[in-house]
Amino acid sequence: MRNTPNDPENAGSTLSIIVPTFREAANIAPLAERIDAALSGTGIEWELLLVDDDSGDGSEAVVTELARRLPVRMVVRREPPRDLSLAVIEGIRQCRFDRLVVMDADLSHPPESIVDLLAALDEGCDMVIGSRYAPGGMVDRSWGLYRVLNSRLATWLARPLVGYADPMSGFFATRRSALPDLPTVRPMGYKIALDLVVRGRLRVREVPIEFRDRSVGLSKMNWRQQVRFLRHLSRLYNYKFGSMARVPFFSAVGASGLAVDLACYLGLQWAGVEHRLARFLSFWPAAGWNWALNRGLTFSERARQPHLGQLARFMASSTVGLGVNVGSYALLTSYVEPFDRHRLLAFFLGVGLGSLVNFLAADLYVYKGRPEPGR
Numbered sequence: 001m002r003n004t005p006n007d008p009e010n011a012g013s014t015l016s017i018i019v020p021t022f023r024e025a026a027n028i029a030p031l032a033e034r035i036d037a038a039l040s041g042t043g044i045e046w047e048l049l050l051v052d053d054d055s056g057d058g059s060e061a062v063v064t065e066l067a068r069r070l071p072v073r074m075v076v077r078r079e080p081p082r083d084l085s086l087a088v089i090e091g092i093r094q095c096r097f098d099r100l101v102v103m104d105a106d107l108s109h110p111p112e113s114i115v116d117l118l119a120a121l122d123e124g125c126d127m128v129i130g131s132r133y134a135p136g137g138m139v140d141r142s143w144g145l146y147r148v149l150n151s152r153l154a155t156w157l158a159r160p161l162v163g164y165a166d167p168m169s170g171f172f173a174t175r176r177s178a179l180p181d182l183p184t185v186r187p188m189g190y191k192i193a194l195d196l197v198v199r200g201r202l203r204v205r206e207v208p209i210e211f212r213d214r215s216v217g218l219s220k221m222n223w224r225q226q227v228r229f230l231r232h233l234s235r236l237y238n239y240k241f242g243s244m245a246r247v248p249f250f251s252a253v254g255a256s257g258l259a260v261d262l263a264c265y266l267g268l269q270w271a272g273v274e275h276r277l278a279r280f281l282s283f284w285p286a287a288g289w290n291w292a293l294n295r296g297l298t299f300s301e302r303a304r305q306p307h308l309g310q311l312a313r314f315m316a317s318s319t320v321g322l323g324v325n326v327g328s329y330a331l332l333t334s335y336v337e338p339f340d341r342h343r344l345l346a347f348f349l350g351v352g353l354g355s356l357v358n359f360l361a362a363d364l365y366v367y368k369g370r371p372e373p374g375r
């Protein structure tokens, strides 16, 4: 079921602009002024709806003052958790008009591009993304290598989910009536547009924008948000591609566990532990690492179970997996002559079989459980 448009008759000439805010007092007035300038003369009746997470920095007073001359209002969410996407969803619930634009408060998204987004939307699609990576778009010139690589990597990870260039963008135009039922949307952290597009199977177009870094206030993006993004991605992959989408996540976790294993193995020897004992000991922290990451990432939407029991089950099934890995190697090299000549083949086949056993055990036994509602 789709959402009921708030104002279907007048959709073409009306617009709700939804902006999530947290501690943006200094940006609100410049944003509203620039929107006003960009839309004046277009004949569009608009409202600016700021959804604030109880910033307590004077934002509300700024809005009260602005509201005397511009169509600006603020909804304040006082219930935790503080969350950008939940704020946007609240905005979509409370906005007056069907046609809407979502953008950031910090002027990273140029208000002057709103008209371009609307023109593309009116040509017929469900959502228009203000895109930094479509031809003609750009990011701020001041971006350093780390930021460029970080953004590109995140984009690359999300690309299989959607067919457009900038799945990480938070600047978009859409119609409320084109969106999936809001209770089914469960974005985590920052990527609300991505969630809406994937779960709503929206038809998307892109319009290039020039993204500018914020000049006032602080970014709320941090490593915690980046971890949540990975978890969000894993859920969307699962939603779109089914359970087999867990395999790459499980494999990536396994590879990182191998690095932990190796580090402990070498570290223990460095500390004077005998190499066979080091080999035996290093397995456990690595398995613990894998368990935690698979719990938080690969199977994150499965209902939570008590830590210790689940960890014990994971250790047990990892031990079985290890047995299959090493055992198949031993059998193949002892009894199947070609494998004795090409032992690396037996090594990799063993790793593959062991991993398969581990994966099936994780899916059907360790992390067994119904998905939490809506995930």
Ligand SMILES: Nc1nc2c(ncn2[C@@H]2O[C@H](COP(=O)(O)OP(=O)(O)O)[C@@H](O)[C@H]2O)c(=O)[nH]1
Pocket (backbone or CB within 6 Å): 019, 020, 021, 022, 023, 024, 051, 052, 053, 082, 083, 084, 087, 103, 104, 105, 106, 108, 214, 218, 219, 220, 221
């Ligand atoms: N309501 C609300 N808005 C948020 C929250 N976190 C960030 N925002 C707003 O979301 C927009 C983008 O956040 P920003 O910190 O600029 O992220 P960045 O552009 O990725 O660095 C800004 O308008 C922020 O004020 C939050 O927890 N709640």
Ligand SMILES: [Mg+2]
Pocket (backbone or CB within 6 Å): 104, 106, 108, 214, 219
């Ligand atoms: Mg920003």
